Amino acid sequence: MSVSRDDTIIAIRSAFLKKNNQQKFSLLTLIVISIIILVLNSFNFKIINYIEITAKEIIYRSSSIVSAPERYISKLFDLADEHLKIYSKEKKYENLEKRYEVEKLFNEYLVSENDRLRKIIEDENLDQSKLIGKVLLDKRSPFLNSIILNKGSRDGVKLGKAVLKDNLLIGKIIELNYSTSRAILLTDINSKIPSIIEPIGIHTIVSGNGKDLGKIEYIKDEFKIKLKEGDSIYTSGVGGIFRSGLPIGKIKIDQDTGKLFVEFFSKFSQLDYVKIVLTENNYNE
Numbered sequence: 001m002s003v004s005r006d007d008t009i010i011a012i013r014s015a016f017l018k019k020n021n022q023q024k025f026s027l028l029t030l031i032v033i034s035i036i037i038l039v040l041n042s043f044n045f046k047i048i049n050y051i052e053i054t055a056k057e058i059i060y061r062s063s064s065i066v067s068a069p070e071r072y073i074s075k076l077f078d079l080a081d082e083h084l085k086i087y088s089k090e091k092k093y094e095n096l097e098k099r100y101e102v103e104k105l106f107n108e109y110l111v112s113e114n115d116r117l118r119k120i121i122e123d124e125n126l127d128q129s130k131l132i133g134k135v136l137l138d139k140r141s142p143f144l145n146s147i148i149l150n151k152g153s154r155d156g157v158k159l160g161k162a163v164l165k166d167n168l169l170i171g172k173i174i175e176l177n178y179s180t181s182r183a184i185l186l187t188d189i190n191s192k193i194p195s196i197i198e199p200i201g202i203h204t205i206v207s208g209n210g211k212d213l214g215k216i217e218y219i220k221d222e223f224k225i226k227l228k229e230g231d232s233i234y235t236s237g238v239g240g241i242f243r244s245g246l247p248i249g250k251i252k253i254d255q256d257t258g259k260l261f262v263e264f265f266s267k268f269s270q271l272d273y274v275k276i277v278l279t280e281n282n283y284n285e
Contacts, residue, residue, distance in 0.1 A: 129279040131155060133163075135271050136180065145185040145210065145268065147171070151276055152179045162242050162277040168266045169193070169235060169246040170274065181276075185268055186214060186248065194238040195248055197231050206233060206248055206262050214249060214262030224260065229253045233262060 133149035151157050153176055163171045163183040171191065175182035184191055191208040205217040231251040237244030249264040 129277065131157065131276045131278055133157075133181075133274050133276045135274065138271065139182075141210075144190075145188040145208065146174070147183050147185065147271060147274075149181050149183060149274065149276065150179070152177045152181050154178050156278050157181050157276055158278070160241055162246065164246070164275040164277065165266050165271065167247070167275075169242065169248055170264075170266045170268065170271070172241070173276065183274075183276075186264055186266070187211065187268055192217075193248065194236045194241070195233050196236040196244070197227060197233050197251065199231070200226055202226070203236055203238070204233075212264070212268070213252065214264060216251075216260040216262060219260075227251050227253075227260065 131151055133151040135147050136150050137148035139146050139148065147163075149157075149163075157173060157176060159173055159176050161173045162169055163173065169186065171183040171185040171188075173181050174184045185208070186193065186206070187208040187210065189208050189210050191206075191214075193206045194203070195206045196203050200223075202219065202223045204219045207215050207217050209215050229251055233248045233250060235242040235244055235246040235248060247265050249262040252261045252263040253259070254261065
């Protein structure tokens with residue numbers, strides 16, 4: 001039995017009237033979509049093809065626009081990588097130049113040190129009674145002053161032996177190891193050197209005070225007034241620690257207080273190589 005168009009419309013209308021609002025909207029939407037599909041189908045999909053072609057064109061052009069920054073960024077990365085390679089090469093050459101400069105300076109230092117050591121050996125006229133030692137460490141504090149030397153018991157160094165600089169007394173060995181030793185300087189507060197003041201021949205003790213100047217100890221007031229600024233001080237040889245006659249310093253008088261001080265002949269701030277006395281005989285020659 002065939003169904004007429006009027007019967008179809010009446011059926012749809014009846015179904016539409018029986019639904020609530022939400023169902024009516026859904027049914028209406030479905031009907032509209034069906035009509036659109038029928039219309040498009042009647043046009044032999046020309047509109048669909050057109051929409052598809054247009055969409056592809058838009059997508060292609062959009063992809064070109066989107067990929068343009070990507071290509072630009074990629075070129076930037078390539079350029080940055082090239083600059084980085086150039087910088088790395090320049091840095092490598094720069095490091096080589098610095099290394100060469102450091103090695104050159106170190107070689108110049110070695111040449112200077114060898115020349116200085118050669119001069120010391122020539123001036124000191126070394127024999128078996130003397131030994132040249134290099135200062136490894138200069139230990140200074142407000143009161144304690146000592147130096148570490150690169151010579152020890154294996155080299156014949158002994159405790160209590162004199163340490164000289166340019167034939168001037170600067171200290172004595174107080175600590176001994178196999179390959180190193182420690183010498184206390186005249187400026188150390190624990191340094192006590194039996195001395196004689198010339199030309200009047202007054203015996204005294206020269207001690208350190210932790211500073212550049214030393215002190216005169218154990219001297220009677222009646223002898224103090226006989227001393228003059230500039231009087232020379234030498235080792236007296238008393239006690240058998242040092243031989244007599246080693247230059248130590250000279251008298252310095254404080255004009256305000258009248259106190260006596262010792263101005264040492266040696267300069268303790270520039271000690272690099274020193275002479276260590278091994279035997280008591282002729283070590284000042």
